[in-house]
Amino acid sequence: MARKLAELQARHHRGLLPEPTRLTVADWAKQWLEMKAKEVRPSTLNSYRYELTRLLPSLKNPSAHDPLGRMRLQAVQPLHVRRFLTELQGRATSRTVRLARTLLFSLFEDALRLEMIVRNPVAPVRLKLPPKRPPGRTLQPEEARALLAALDEGGTPIALALRLMLTCGLRRGEAMGLQWGDVDLERGVLHVRRAWIKVNGKGQLSEPKTPGSYRTVPIPPTTLERLRAYRATLEGLSEAEARGMWLFPGRDPSTPAHPDAPDHYLRRVLARLGLPAIRVHDLRHSYGSLLLANGAPVEVVADRMGHASPTITLGIYRHLLEEERMGWVLDLG
Missing domain, CATH: 1.10.443.10 (Intergrase catalytic core)
Incomplete structure (x- = not known):
């Protein structure tokens, strides 16, 4: 713990820590989708938007119940992500949970690259899920x-x-x-x-x-x-x-x-x-x-x-x- 604190203090003195901001996860998700609109095909963008809206309901309805989406982007910890995915696992398919983790990882990874956060809180989160089925069916x-x-x-x-x-x-x-x-x-x-x-x-x-x-x-x-x-x-x-x-x-x-x-x-x-x-x-x-x-x-x-x-x-x-x-x-x- 002392080593981690010393590292953060050193980064702070070098100006490498992001400035505190009240930007929420949902706010960042909107910006992220705008960025992706210039990078991916329209069908892929629509898929991102659809899946993110299911994960973060406040993207579509500002008054919707959305604990993760309303959190400050910089405040999200691995434990929050773990709880979110575990709760999702109880009501969704394994494919949906895998997709959710992949999408959230990309969302936070781009924030990390832009130095908006100090680490990706999704990276350490691992879930035990049934193995993937082989894709599709092969004709004989x-x-x-x-x-x-x-x-x-x-x-x-x-x-x-x-x-x-x-x-x-x-x-x-x-x-x-x-x-x-x-x-x-x-x-x-x-x-x-x-x-x-x-x-x-x-x-x-x-x-x-x-x-x-x-x-x-x-x-x-x-x-x-x-x-x-x-x-x-x-x-x-x-x-x-x-x-x-x-x-x-x-x-x-x-x-x-x-x-x-x-x-x-x-x-x-x-x-x-x-x-x-x-x-x-x-x-x-x-x-x-x-x-x-x-x-x-x-x-x-x-x-x-x-x-x-x-x-x-x-x-x-x-x-x-x-x-x-x-x-x-x-x-x-």
Whole structure:
């Protein structure tokens, strides 16, 4: 304790301690959201705002009961955070509690970087929670083949968008944001340059999710054949005229189809095939899983999927890789 006091006194004399302020956690959260508006995609910002409002109700309703939000930012201690998360644990899912801790950590960590507080009170707080479930469900090879055949029978642009998600590992927004200028039908590759995401119920153009999401992806021969046939339906249009056109236009051809269109179509196809329901994002997840199961190096899968690093790929597919490793046995008799 004496050592900590001496350290604080030394920092005070060097002018490294923040000036006392009555800024509350909720006040700082509002400022933090304004900062993040310039750094993240609109959909991510909306997610931050939604989750923070659930954690700090006074952000939306100034008269709401909000013990943590009304505390002075500089007064929050690890014990306060621990009590808050423990109380949340009693009425929310493990996923919500994990997300709450992550969001609060970021909130206080940025305050620490700006020297508004002397330490992050969330950093030392640890909670015992059930292990995370593997993300989504992976289609088995035979299920993937049946789904692709059904999508080909559908013959609609949205069916082709779903095919791209499954055979090229594209995110929904990346597939829906493709223009013909992004697709090289001669070389058999496509370039991810933008995303068409849902913000407040409507479609909106955005940058790809991360810097690594800007990438060039090879198109499998069968999918390339479908794309060439689809391009042939644009009769009378030169390459220059088609370059700025959306692959999957909406009723108004100046914008792509609604971001939810693939979800609705996928549900109908799966019901017709009698396959269990999956999310559109599980098509991308299946792509990564099937690539790894077929022996693709983790680095290649990370590059194809636009992950920031192979470490992220390892984290997502660790369960699959562990199963694969179990098959490598040296039996010398």
